[in-house]
Amino acid sequence: TSAQPALAGITFPDGFIWGAATASYQIEGAAREDGRGPSIWDTFTRTPGKVYAGHTGDVACDHYHRYVEDVAMMADLGLASYRYSVAWPRIQPDGTGPVNARGLDFYDRLTDALLGKGIDPVVTLYHWDLPQTLEDRGGWAVRETAEAFAEYARIVHGRLGDRVKTWTTLNEPWCSAYLGYASGLHAPGKKDPAATFAAVHHLLLGHGLAARSLRDAGAQSISITLNPNAVSPVDPDSWADREAARVIDGLSNRVFLDPLLRGRYPADMLEHMARFTDLAYIQDGDLKTINAPLDMLGINFYQPTYVYAKPGATGSPDQPGSEGVGYRAPDGPVTDMNWLVEPSSLTRLLKRIHDDYPGTALLITENGAAYPEGPSADGAVHDTRRVEYLDGHLRACHDALAAGVDLRGYFVWSLMDNFEWAEGYAKRFGIVHVDYSTQQRTLKDSAKWYRDVIRRNGIADPGESEG
Numbered sequence: 273t274s275a276q277p278a279l280a281g282i283t284f285p286d287g288f289i290w291g292a293a294t295a296s297y298q299i300e301g302a303a304r305e306d307g308r309g310p311s312i313w314d315t316f317t318r319t320p321g322k323v324y325a326g327h328t329g330d331v332a333c334d335h336y337h338r339y340v341e342d343v344a345m346m347a348d349l350g351l352a353s354y355r356y357s358v359a360w361p362r363i364q365p366d367g368t369g370p371v372n373a374r375g376l377d378f379y380d381r382l383t384d385a386l387l388g389k390g391i392d393p394v395v396t397l398y399h400w401d402l403p404q405t406l407e408d409r410g411g412w413a414v415r416e417t418a419e420a421f422a423e424y425a426r427i428v429h430g431r432l433g434d435r436v437k438t439w440t441t442l443n444e445p446w447c448s449a450y451l452g453y454a455s456g457l458h459a460p461g462k463k464d465p466a467a468t469f470a471a472v473h474h475l476l477l478g479h480g481l482a483a484r485s486l487r488d489a490g491a492q493s494i495s496i497t498l499n500p501n502a503v504s505p506v507d508p509d510s511w512a513d514r515e516a517a518r519v520i521d522g523l524s525n526r527v528f529l530d531p532l533l534r535g536r537y538p539a540d541m542l543e544h545m546a547r548f549t550d551l552a553y554i555q556d557g558d559l560k561t562i563n564a565p566l567d568m569l570g571i572n573f574y575q576p577t578y579v580y581a582k583p584g585a586t587g588s589p590d591q592p593g594s595e596g597v598g599y600r601a602p603d604g605p606v607t608d609m610n611w612l613v614e615p616s617s618l619t620r621l622l623k624r625i626h627d628d629y630p631g632t633a634l635l636i637t638e639n640g641a642a643y644p645e646g647p648s649a650d651g652a653v654h655d656t657r658r659v660e661y662l663d664g665h666l667r668a669c670h671d672a673l674a675a676g677v678d679l680r681g682y683f684v685w686s687l688m689d690n691f692e693w694a695e696g697y698a699k700r701f702g703i704v705h706v707d708y709s710t711q712q713r714t715l716k717d718s719a720k721w722y723r724d725v726i727r728r729n730g731i732a733d734p735g736e737s738e739g
């Protein structure tokens with residue numbers, strides 16, 4: 273293997289939460305079972321040309337039938353916490369109206385299985401599987417979806433709230449709005465800038481209304497997970513490059529962070545959105561609702577972005593308003609997604625959020641890397657680069673803690689290989705390998721390494737013997 277740099281061991285604070293994350297559509301399968309209704313991802317995966325090789329989540333990791341075995345595997349890894357998401361179309365097949373008890377039963381069984389092994393569930397209410405009926409009525413571009421989401425949140429909390437302490441409303445609203453309604457790379461596959469910004473607002477409003485439902489129902493910890501863009505200017509000495517970075521920061525980060533944590537849209541973003549929409553969807557009181565108190569902010573982090581001023585450039589299709597911005601291609605090691613590996617950018621991002629939005633407890637709700645390694649002749653999966661990726665990013669978290677950032681825990685993405693959205697099953701993010709023909713799970717070297725990290729609450733000095 274490659275020469276390891278001589279790094280000292282590190283230890284995390286007592287009570288630092290060690291977890292792993294998944295999402296319903298990516299692992300469950302059982303897409304037509306027990307009364308589940310269709311979601312926008314069922315529709316999207318059946319639209320030719322949208323998903324790699326026509327892959328769908330119909331079977332995925334068959335977790336719906338194998339959750340007992342999967343929870344045992346989590347216990348074997350020593351996870352303190354597991355972040356799963358609830359499929360809205362299992363709970364309300366049409367997005368509103370009648371509740372499907374068999375859908376709730378599944379999450380009830382899963383939650384009990386986790387607690388039975390001493391694993392604390394962190395429940396995400398929306399990880400992208402919107403009931404198709406709601407999309408047919410306008411999806412996140414309309415206010416009714418935000419209102420329906422709050423009702424759905426109340427229903428799920430009503431069933432699980434006696435056992436689930438930590439609730440996350442939305443996963444990565446940037447992806448839902450921009451990949452779903454601007455570039456169309458994700459479901460529902462629209463390319464409509466006006467709908468994109470209406471979706472931003474209604475996702476935020478849905479969060480705020482759901483946070484209120486959850487708070488009223490007595491939920492202990494309420495959060496939202498964002499995927500903040502760790503964007504920097506290619507040339508920090510160039511005013512134009514810094515301006516390009518500020519625009520992308522607004523579109524990606526401040527448009528969510530400011531309403532959530534300061535109760536207002538940034539002035540430059542209001543101006544920007546007004547180029548595409550009339551802003552009439554922002555109603556009196558909405559920002560107060562969106563600014564509901566948060567107990568934690570979830571951060572998903574994968575890679576940094578470097579931008580520069582590029583007059584005349586069309587910008588990024590998933591970012592309406594990024595005209596004139598150039599994106600630098602990765603200029604270092606990349607993962608199988610062609611995402612740049614640069615752990616220091618995570619430290620920088622965490623410090624920035626801590627400085628600009630003080631008093632917010634942070635939680636890494638996803639971090640990980642796609643690499644293709646599968647079982648080798650010895651039966652093991654030697655995913656050395658994933659171990660290095662995770663090692664580097666945990667050290668970056670530790671650096672942020674040392675700088676005073678209130679970081680409460682870390683969830684690796686993902687517990688196991690799964691349906692990677694537009695990439696289908698071609699990209700593997702798991703610390704556990706899944707053989708999709710047999711559904712066999714095999715711990716990769718990274719899973720064994722992570723188990724050791726959890727056990728010692730830190731990373732071993734490479735001089736120390738393992739185990």
Ligand code: PNW
Nearest residue numbers: 295443444447499572638685692693701
């Ligand atoms: C996140 N992008 O998705 C999601 O929360 C996970 O479900 C997903 O599997 C994971 O990261 C890995 O991709 C993203 O294009 C998908 O910038 C795409 C982007 C960002 C995050």
